[in-house]
Amino acid sequence: MNHESKYQLVFGDVNETLLLVAKDRFFDLIIADPPFGISFSKSSHEYGASDYHLYKDDFTPENYYEFSKKWISNCYNALNPTGSLYIISGWTNLQYILNAVETTEFHMLNHAIWHFSWGVYTKRRFVTSHYHILLLVKNPKKYQFVKQKHYDEDVFFWKEYNRGNDPHRIKGHPCQLPIVLLEKLILTSSSVGDLVGDVFSGSGGTILAARRTGRDVIGFELREEYKTIIEEKALFGKKLEKESVTTTLDKFLDKEDS
Numbered sequence: 581m582n583h584e585s586k587y588q589l590v591f592g593d594v595n596e597t598l599l600l601v602a603k604d605r606f607f608d609l610i611i612a613d614p615p616f617g618i619s620f621s622k623s624s625h626e627y628g629a630s631d632y633h634l635y636k637d638d639f640t641p642e643n644y645y646e647f648s649k650k651w652i653s654n655c656y657n658a659l660n661p662t663g664s665l666y667i668i669s670g671w672t673n674l675q676y677i678l679n680a681v682e683t684t685e686f687h688m689l690n691h692a693i694w695h696f697s698w699g700v701y702t703k704r705r706f707v708t709s710h711y712h713i714l715l716l717v718k719n720p721k722k723y724q725f726v727k728q729k730h731y732d733e734d735v736f737f738w739k740e741y742n743r744g745n746d747p748h749r750i751k752g753h754p755c756q757l758p759i760v761l762l763e764k765l766i767l768t769s770s771s772v773g774d775l776v777g778d779v780f781s782g783s784g785g786t787i788l789a790a791r792r793t794g795r796d797v798i799g800f801e802l803r804e805e806y807k808t809i810i811e812e813k814a815l816f817g818k819k820l821e822k823e824s825v826t827t828t829l830d831k832f833l834d835k836e837d838s
């Protein structure tokens with residue numbers, strides 16, 4: 581891997597910034613972990629703490645659906661013709677996302693599950709321990725897919741590496757995806773030197789994962805107050821060790837049948 585990643589952070593509403601940025605260069609891969617639309621969900625507590633902005637959004641079912649349609653179609657227009665989009669979502673408002681996807685030209689290749697064993701404890705229902713991961717492509721005949729192991733199933737699980745014990749997790753953002761998951765998505769659906777976008781950057785994990793895998797990356801985030809957290813987590817200004825990716829993946833990916 582000889583590519584020195586270029587990285588950038590863009591603040592503001594991604595529906596206003598994404599297509600402006602894409603004018604210079606289309607994305608090869610976009611990762612999207614959208615806000616949960618928690619204000620209207622009866623099951624919002626499933627996802628944990630309530631005293632963060634993330635959990636105080638003012639979506640209604642109607643405007644969450646409209647918002648989803650807008651950002652998903654903007655992602656479509658910001659991608660290369662061979663580009664892919666991963667959408668990561670909890671189950672509570674998944675219906676709005678799936679319905680929004682139906683209004684676009686995207687082709688869904690997978691509806692995968694990331695199983696984590698670190699859910700919020702519940703007494704009278706099963707503990708939520710999964711996220712949905714949709715793999716969408718613009719052209720089902722031409723897209724990137726580099727399998728990470730011979731029999732790569734659509735249920736992802738890292739026994740020792742979960743939602744709550746990600747070693748890269750830092751204080752200040754409530755819902756951070758683990759780097760091992762983001763690296764898997766990036767390695768599967770893009771190549772060294774490609775441009776990866778994260779349209780809801782949060783704590784900036786995708787920026788770190790893209791840099792570690794030698795991809796250029798642009799992160800979009802509404803709230804400027806996360807700047808310091810993102811810069812710290814994504815190690816802005818630091819040269820990253822090339823070996824770090826293989827070290828993580830060798831440790832956590834099941835290599836036995838590769």
Ligand SMILES: C[S@@+](CC[C@H](N)C(=O)[O-])C[C@H]1O[C@@H](n2cnc3c(N)ncnc32)[C@H](O)[C@@H]1O
Pocket residue numbers: 592593594595613614615616634753755756757758779780781782783784785786800801802803
């Ligand atoms: C579920 S979190 C993403 C967490 C991220 N995957 C991580 O690992 O840290 C969603 C993020 O989207 C941001 N967001 C919400 N609406 C947005 C918008 N219109 N444009 C850009 N970012 C937005 C929120 O501030 C929040 O940080």
